[in-house]
Amino acid sequence: xxxxxxxxxxxxxxxxxxxxxxxxxxxxxxxxxxxxxxxxxxxxxxxxxxxxxxxxxxxxxxxxxxxxxxxxxxxxxxxxxxxxxxxxxxxxxxxxxxxxxxxxxxxxxxxxxxxxxxxxxxxxxxxxxxxxxxxxxxxxxxxxxxxxxxxxxxxxxxxxxxxxxxxxxxxxxxxxxxxxxxxxxxxxxxxxxxxxxxxxxxxxxxxxxxxxxxxxxxxxxxxxxxxxxxxxxxxxxxxxxxxxxxxxxxxxxxxxxxxxxxxxxxxxxxxxxxxxxxxxxxxxxxxxxxxxxxxxxxxxxxxxxxxxxxxxxxxxxxxxxxxxxxxxxxxxxxxxxxxxxx
Amino acid sequence: xxxxxxxxxxxxxxxxxxxxxxxxxxxxxxxxxxxxxxxxxxxxxxxxxxxxxxxxxxxxxxxxxxxxxxxxxxxxxxxxxxxxxxxxxxxxxxxxxxxxxxxxxxxxxxxxxxxxxxxxxxxxxxxxxxxxxxxxxxxxxxxxxxxxxxxxxxxxxxxxxxxxxxxxxxxxxxxxxxxxxxxxxxxxxxxxxxxxxxxxxxxxxxxxxxxxxxxxxxxxxxxxxxxxxxxxxxxxxxxxxxxxxxxxxxxxxxxxxxxxxxxxxxxxxxxxxxxxxxxxxxxxxxxxxxxxxxxxxxxxxxxxxxxxxxxxxxxxxxxxxxxxxxxxxxxxxxxxxxxxxxxxxxxxxxxxxxxxxxxxxxxxxxxxxxxxxxxxxxxxxxxxxxxxxxxxxxxxxxxxxxxxxxxxxxxxxxxxxxxxxxxxxxxxxxxxxxxxxxxxxxxxxxxxxxxxxxxxxxxxxxxxxxxxxxxxxx
Numbered sequence: 001x002x003x004x005x006x007x008x009x010x011x012x013x014x015x016x017x018x019x020x021x022x023x024x025x026x027x028x029x030x031x032x033x034x035x036x037x038x039x040x041x042x043x044x045x046x047x048x049x050x051x052x053x054x055x056x057x058x059x060x061x062x063x064x065x066x067x068x069x070x071x072x073x074x075x076x077x078x079x080x081x082x083x084x085x086x087x088x089x090x091x092x093x094x095x096x097x098x099x100x101x102x103x104x105x106x107x108x109x110x111x112x113x114x115x116x117x118x119x120x121x122x123x124x125x126x127x128x129x130x131x132x133x134x135x136x137x138x139x140x141x142x143x144x145x146x147x148x149x150x151x152x153x154x155x156x157x158x159x160x161x162x163x164x165x166x167x168x169x170x171x172x173x174x175x176x177x178x179x180x181x182x183x184x185x186x187x188x189x190x191x192x193x194x195x196x197x198x199x200x201x202x203x204x205x206x207x208x209x210x211x212x213x214x215x216x217x218x219x220x221x222x223x224x225x226x227x228x229x230x231x232x233x234x235x236x237x238x239x240x241x242x243x244x245x246x247x248x249x250x251x252x253x254x255x256x257x258x259x260x261x262x263x264x265x266x267x268x269x270x271x272x273x274x275x276x277x278x279x280x281x282x283x284x285x286x287x288x289x290x291x292x293x294x295x296x297x298x299x300x301x302x303x304x305x306x307x308x309x310x311x312x313x314x315x316x317x318x319x320x321x322x323x324x325x326x327x328x329x330x331x332x333x334x335x336x337x338x339x340x341x342x
Numbered sequence: 343x344x345x346x347x348x349x350x351x352x353x354x355x356x357x358x359x360x361x362x363x364x365x366x367x368x369x370x371x372x373x374x375x376x377x378x379x380x381x382x383x384x385x386x387x388x389x390x391x392x393x394x395x396x397x398x399x400x401x402x403x404x405x406x407x408x409x410x411x412x413x414x415x416x417x418x419x420x421x422x423x424x425x426x427x428x429x430x431x432x433x434x435x436x437x438x439x440x441x442x443x444x445x446x447x448x449x450x451x452x453x454x455x456x457x458x459x460x461x462x463x464x465x466x467x468x469x470x471x472x473x474x475x476x477x478x479x480x481x482x483x484x485x486x487x488x489x490x491x492x493x494x495x496x497x498x499x500x501x502x503x504x505x506x507x508x509x510x511x512x513x514x515x516x517x518x519x520x521x522x523x524x525x526x527x528x529x530x531x532x533x534x535x536x537x538x539x540x541x542x543x544x545x546x547x548x549x550x551x552x553x554x555x556x557x558x559x560x561x562x563x564x565x566x567x568x569x570x571x572x573x574x575x576x577x578x579x580x581x582x583x584x585x586x587x588x589x590x591x592x593x594x595x596x597x598x599x600x601x602x603x604x605x606x607x608x609x610x611x612x613x614x615x616x617x618x619x620x621x622x623x624x625x626x627x628x629x630x631x632x633x634x635x636x637x638x639x640x641x642x643x644x645x646x647x648x649x650x651x652x653x654x655x656x657x658x659x660x661x662x663x664x665x666x667x668x669x670x671x672x673x674x675x676x677x678x679x680x681x682x683x684x685x686x687x688x689x690x691x692x693x694x695x696x697x698x699x700x701x702x703x704x705x706x707x708x709x710x711x712x713x714x715x716x717x718x719x720x721x722x723x724x725x726x727x728x729x730x731x732x733x734x735x736x737x738x739x740x741x742x743x744x745x746x747x748x749x750x751x752x753x754x755x756x757x758x759x760x761x762x763x764x765x766x767x768x769x770x771x772x773x774x775x776x777x778x779x780x781x782x783x784x785x786x787x788x789x790x791x792x793x794x795x796x797x798x799x800x801x802x803x804x805x806x807x808x809x810x811x812x813x814x815x816x
Contacts (some may be wrong), residue, residue, distance in 0.1 A: 018636045027743040031574030035479045037738055042498045044479035050529045067761075076735050205365070205480040218447075251705060252692040252712060 014105050029038040029198070029215045031133040032056055038061040041181055047191070048198040048215050058194030062187035062201070069183045069221035072100055073175045076121065083255065085164060086123075086172040093208030095265040102282075103175055103182045110178070114306060117230045118292040119127050123174035125152040181243060181287025188283070200237075201283075206244055206290075209283045210237030224277040228320035234332050235312075243286035246275035276301070279312040279329040289313070297319035298323035368518070368555040369546055369586045370412060370436075370466075375562055377569035381408030385583050386688055390436055390557055395425070405431065412436050412464065417452060424460050434464025435625050436520070436557065468557065469611075470512060472521040473501050475548040476541065477758040493773045498738055500758045504621040508599075509610050511682055512629040522550060522557035536561025539578045540760040540807060543585045543781070548705065549810030550589020551742050551754035553599075558582075585808065588781035599798065600743045600751070601626035602642065602730055603720070606635050606638055607649040616647075616673070619717040624741050626730045632656070644728040645669040645720065652677060665699025666718070674708025676689040701793050727770075727796065733764040735783045743769065765802040767811070773798045775814035782806060 022163070029048040032055040036043045042067055049055035069089040074080040081100050088094050096104075124147045132139050139147075139313035145323050150170035157165045177180070179204040188209050199211040210220040216228040221256050225244040226232055235242055278289045293301035302325040303310065305313045312326035324331055351501055361581070365638050370388040375767065378400065379411045381387055391401050393413040402742035415423045420437045429555055439449050448713060456465050478499040502523050510519035525541070525589075527533045532630050540560065549556035558569075567575025596750060603620070605627050607613040632650045640663055648670065660670045664681075672679075681703050686694040692711070696703045704723065708715045723727070731743055738759035744752045757763055772793055779788035789811070791800040802809060 030530045032480070032531055033478065035476055038739055039759050040498075042477060042759075043481045045479050045642075052529070055533055202479065202481055212405060218384060231437075251687075251719050251722070252706060252715050253695065253723075254711065 006178065030055070032059065034059045034063070036066060038063075038066045038204075039074075039176075039183065041180065041206075042184075043187070043204070044202040045191070046200045046202075047196055049196055054194060055138075055196060055199075055261075056112065058196050059084040060189050060197075061194065063191040065186045065190045066183045069099060069103075069186060071180070072097055072238075073103065073179045073182075075172075075174055075176075080145065082173060082175065084143040089164055090169050090171065091167065091168045093157075093159050093165040095163050098162065099182075099186070101158070101164065104156070104164060104173065104177060105158055106182065106284050107175065107178045107288060108153055108156065110157065110292050113308075114292040114296060115217070116153060116160055117295040118150065118179065118288060119153045120173050120175055121151050121153050121156060121171050123172040126174060126176075177203070177291045178284060178288045180207050181241070181283040181285070184241065184283035184287075195264050203283075207242040207287050208237065208243070211239065212240045222317075224314060225275045226316050227273065227318040228316055231316060231322055231333055233277070233314055233316070233322075235277075235329065236332075237279070240279060240281050240310075240329065241283040241292040241328050242277055242279045243275045243283070245290040273318050274298070274315045276313060276315045277331070279309075279326075279331065281310055285311070298325075312325065344436040364699050365795045368590070369549070370555070370557045372557055372559045373400070373404065373565060374507050375565040375569060378404050378407060378409075379568050382722075384579065385588065388412060388433070393427070400690065401430070401432070410434070410464070410696070412466065414438050414468070416440065417449060420452065421456055421459070424456050424463060424465075428460050432463075434466060436466045436468050438468050438711055439470050447782075454511065466520050466523050466555070468520050469506065470606055471501055471506050472523040474523045474526050474541070475503060475544050475756075475758060476501050476526070478612040479759070498759070500622055500738060500740070502618070502621060502740055502758070503548060504552050504740060505553065505614060505618045505740075506550045506551075506610075507582045508627070509617075509629055510620070511553070512631055512634075517548045518555045519635045520552055520555040522555065522559070525561070526755075534782075536563045538760075542578075543807045544758060544760060546582065546585040546589060546758070547756045547781075548740075550585075550809075551740075551808060552615055553742075585781045588808065588810075598744065599626065599628065600730060600745055601628040602644040602728060603627040603724075604632045604635070604640060604643045604646045604651070605659040606632055609633055609649065610767060613673075614711075616716050619713040620720060621740060622688070623717040624731055624733050624736075624739075625717060625720055627744060635659070640668075641666070643668065645671065647671040647673065648675065649673050651675070652679070660703070661698055664701035664703050667700040670698075671720070671723070672705045673710060674704065675705050679703075690795055718740065730770045735763060736765045739763065739765055739766075749815050751813040752813070753810045753813060755805050757805045757807055757809075760807055762804045762806050765805050766799070767802060768799045769813070770797055771813075772796065772815065773810075773816045776800050777812040777814075778802055778809060779812070780806065780809045781805075786812065 017282055029051050030052045031048055032052050033046045043063065045059045045062055047055045047059060053178060071077060072081045075082060078084060085094050085096055104120065109118045115218050128139055128143060136247065138232040150168060150172065155171050157164055157167060159165060182202050184201050184207055186250040188211050191211055193233055197212045198214055201209045208222055213219045219238035222235050222237055223241055224233040224235060224242065225246060227246065236281055265293060276294045278286045278293060280286045280289060293313050296304060302323060305311050305325040305329060311326035312331050314331050315323040355447040370390050371386060372390045374392065378660065387402055387410050391404060391411045393399055393415060399497045401411055412434045413432055414436040415426060416438050417440050420435060424435060437453060444659065453467050454466050478501055480499065506521065507519050525537050527537065545556060545558060564575050564578060568579055603625060605613065605617055605631065608631060637654055646663060646668065654673065659675060661680050664670045681698050682698040684696065687697050688695040692707050694705045731741060733739055733741060737756050738754055742754045746752045755765065773791060776791045778789050779785035789800045791798045802811065
């Protein structure tokens with residue numbers, strides 16, 4: 001599944017602390033939980049609502065929206081709108097559905113912010129590296145050079161209101177690094193349209209959006225990914241989102257084995273062991289920024305975060321070294337508190 | 343007196359004879375509510391009812407309505423209870439094994455002893471460790487209201503019983519393992535209404551596809567609906583029944599899965615996580631007991647993974663296997679192995695790789711810290727021509743490839759996401775005709791394959807939950 005190939009930010013290990021909720025709920029608020037497979041991952045929605053029937057319908061509507069976007073943005077499905085765009089937009093402006101236009105437009109924001117380190121046109125390289133991983137051999141320099149000509153977000157022209165043109169003969173778009181975030185935001189809209197005020201949307205652990213707060217709580221307490229297992233950072237979400245990116249470990253035998261995140265500047269999988277978590281107002285922002293900040297690293301990435309409103313980012317190394325930057329949201333280190341809870 | 347009790351006994355006997363007989367792919371329904379429809383109406387013959395004085399009326403009603411009634415008894419009490427159960431005219435006992443993980447060696451003697459003493463009783467062994475098959479999210483809700491989000495794998499997390507079933511098969515090959523589980527109902531609505539119908543279908547599909555028998559717990563709401571003739575409940579039941587019928591086709595047969603990877607272990611718990619991930623990645627493997635490894639040929643295998651300690655002769659055999667081109671993977675191996683007299687060709691904190699003749703030996707430190715990476719390593723250690731099966735767009739699909747006859751293979755597919763998928767398959771071997779059947783659409787839709795060297799590729803157009811591909815050789 002192509003979504004997985006690039007869209008697989010590493011897993012976010014979180015704990016949502018709702019102690020006391022059960023008693024606070026009484027009969028008024030009921031807990032509803034459902035899951036749905038889409039975009040190569042498991043979407044989960046947990047909600048509190050006085051009417052479980054209404055909550056159930058709202059969640060179904062949210063999932064319907066996610067599946068609709070999956071069909072639109074899938075690279076695997078040849079009949080998807082994205083596949084059609086990738087086949088026919090070379091030197092030809094192609095009309096696309098509003099959601100696809102908006103998702104690509106949002107992606108280009110992060111490409112520009114990162115100076116091209118986040119790039120949705122990296123698909124040809126990602127696919128080639130994926131195939132190389134299956135073979136267990138890295139790509140040759142000549143193959144990389146050939147594919148390099150197909151990559152570059154500057155070659156994507158957005159023609160309002162709904163057309164897109166590629167100024168390259170072989171450019172292809174892969175929304176794996178941002179599509180989940182876009183889908184999560186649309187799912188949140190669907191839940192709100194049904195009047196839900198307390199819900200959590202989780203896209204495979206890598207992108208989470210909190211709508212409101214659990215009953216009787218100030219927010220949804222989420223434990224962030226911590227490769228060191230020492231810091232146990234947490235964030236309290238309320239109408240905002242968190243995403244995590246981390247390069248997947250792919251081999252016990254070969255420490256040089258490559259992971260899934262490709263750096264468009266080096267054309268190679270990133271050899272980094274940091275996990276980065278990003279908090280922001282929307283899931284598309286956290287999804288896009290988490291990959292961007294992973295690629296940029298704490299120094300350059302920290303400078304970017306300081307330019308953005310209401311964003312927090314945390315880099316954690318397997319050795320327990322952390323860097324934290326915020327222009328609003330607070331990331332807490334609740335190490336001792338959480339251990340006492342467990 | 344119920345109406346069915348007025349039906350002449352001879353008709354009931356005939357009806358029972360016409361009902362499916364015990365065999366592979368068998369589903370026993372656990373019934374807990376006081377009222378039960380007839381066996382004929384449900385179209386199944388076996389029910390499991392808890393043993394106890396308050397259940398006497400239900401047991402009698404079930405017997406009178408044509409069911410073979412089994413009752414569940416703890417292993418420790420099974421022998422003592424058997425006499426009473428036989429006197430009561432029940433069809434058999436489900437012996438609930440003790441412990442939290444399978445220990446087939448310990449229970450086989452008990453089962454044999456009860457069978458010898460009560461030859462007319464059906465004696466089934468329910469192994470512990472069965473779990474609800476499902477695609478898992480990363481949120482976990484517990485009774486204190488804690489939601490936990492975590493996952494040991496990068497792919498969608500799947501709870502399956504495949505490793506358990508295969509482990510059971512090693513120790514008692516002629517018997518289909520009997521698995522069961524409690525439903526994991528996560529929210530208020532599910533607890534009230536029961537699991538979605540698709541979850542019942544998935545449980546039946548998994549057991550059927552991987553050659554196990556199943557005790558299926560029906561939610562009380564569904565039982566009540568069936569007993570009261572509720573239309574919606576019966577519509578759900580018809581779907582369940584269709585799946586039961588679909589997976590009853592192999593009754594009386596045991597089809598051996600095709601696998602060129604051997605896993606030597608006698609400790610299910612130690613190897614479970616890693617073996618589970620092999621199954622999860624559709625890497626075809628079969629368990630081998632240490633005794634079987636010592637005494638049986640292993641030439642048909644391409645790769646052997648050993649969790650059990652190797653004695654001197656087994657280590658020699660492993661070295662011979664590698665010398666002739668095989669790959670051996672030893673997990674936490676301790677001992678003065680012959681290959682250690684030479685330096686490894688590669689070494690890191692997790693692994694040392696030794697060259698051995700035409701093959702190699704990989705020694706991994708224990709425990710395996712990342713079962714996902716381990717599963718990927720195993721696939722990479724195979725040469726391209728040794729990869730028996732590859733699936734694409736199938737992150738939530740588990741597959742089982744059997745050889746049915748000299749001219750036909752069968753590929754069973756189970757989709758744990760319960761959402762329709764278009765699955766691309768590549769199998770080792772040349773198959774000229776491909777036919778696809780599902781419980782929903784019946785048999786059979788022809789599929790056009792393509793052949794590439796010694797491999798066949800095709801696309802399964804729509805896999806919802808369970809599907810079967812018939813592969814014809816020329």
